[in-house]
Amino acid sequence: MLTGASQAQAAILVVSAKLSEGIQEQTRIHILLAKMLGIKQLFVAVNKMDLVEYNKERFKAIKYEINEFLKAGNYYKAISFIPISAKKGDNLFSKSVNMDWDRGKSLVELLNKEIKIPAHSKSRALRVLIQDIYDDKARKVLVARIESGVLKRNGSLFLNISKQAGKVTALAGARGDKKKAIAGECASFQLLDVDYNKIRRGEVGSSLYDTPRVKKSFFAQIFVFDGTLNKNDKLIIRCGTAEKNCKIERIMKETIAIIEKDDIAEVKIAVDEPIIVERFSKFPSLGRFLLIKKDKISAFGVVK
Structure with missing residues (x-):
């Protein structure tokens, strides 16, 4: 769920209309995570309306409770609520005759109309995430x-961890040679005048004049979804294509000694070796990360 959500622009929150279910703690956690991940649009699908006989008042009660929670935390100012029955098909693709009191659109109609898909970030600063290095006919290829x-053929690329710049040659994509590679694409290329022995997976290329942040410590907000995390636990951080040893150096709320499962906490993370991270609000792919403890993914985080 977190891997997909961390790249999403919109999310559907499904809440049960059933009296014994309704808004649960997990519902609140999912709203917090959506906000933490910078998801811009939130749609609330109130499901199982058939089990409450398509009752308008039950729908209104759930809508009121969620709105009060959002208002108290200043999470989302405007969201859409849709009463549905996934089992019966009510209000999924077309309007339901069982809920003629609802004047809104069906779920799919609403998504098609309201979701705003952003264009790829061609106009933003260049960020190239190195995934691998391999040998091709006695030459090194990134x-x-x-x-x-x-990224342009014959342009310059600065590698921020190994601190070296080179000229881009032999730029190619899935369909062969190309003059440029744009945001969202994968490419292979060579760099002239660099020491390939210094380049590792996790390296990030940029323009020499607009470089990312190379850090050995940084502040973040994390969500623990498996086990607990303590200060100074031995952890591994995965960010972009990089993987480094790290630890939680400081928990910002001094009254907290252990971060429990389902907790969200502000922390300072210290990394054994330099790593490139960006603020999540600026470059999401370099601003989100996983924390691994004893070979298990324990937490998800965003860089502040």
Whole structure:
């Protein structure tokens, strides 16, 4: 869920209309996570309306409770509520005759009309995530994903961890040679005048004049979804294509000694080696990360 949600622009929150279910703690956690992940649009599908005989008042009660929770935390100012029955098909693709009191659109109609799909970030600063290095006919080739900006053949690329710049040659995509690779694309290329022995997976390329942040410590907000996390636990951080040893150096709320499952906490993370991170609000792919404890993914985080 978190991997997909961390890249989403919109989310559907499904809440049961059934009296014994309704708004649960997990519902509130999902709203908090959506806000934490910078999801811009939230749609609330109130499901199982058939089990409450399509009762308008039950729908209104759930809508009121969620709105009060959102208002108290200043999470979302405007969201859409849709009464549905997934089992019966009510209000999914077309309007339901069982809920003629609802004047809104069906779920799919609403999504098609309201979701705003952003264009790829071609105009933003260049960020190239190095995924691999391989040998091709006695030459070294880099494989990377262009997260933002445009990588051009014969242009210059600065590698921020190994601190070296080179000229881009032999730029190619899935369909062969190309003059440029844009945000959202993967490409292979060579760099002239660099020491390939210094380049590792997790390296990030950029323009020499607009570089990302190279950090050994940074502040973040994390959500623990498996086990607990303590200060100074031995952890591994995965961010972009990088993987480094790290620890939680500080829990910002001094009254908290252990971060429990389903807790959200502000922390300071210290990394053994330099790592490139960006604020999540600026570059999401370099601003979100996983924390691994004893070979298990324990937490998800965003860089502040």
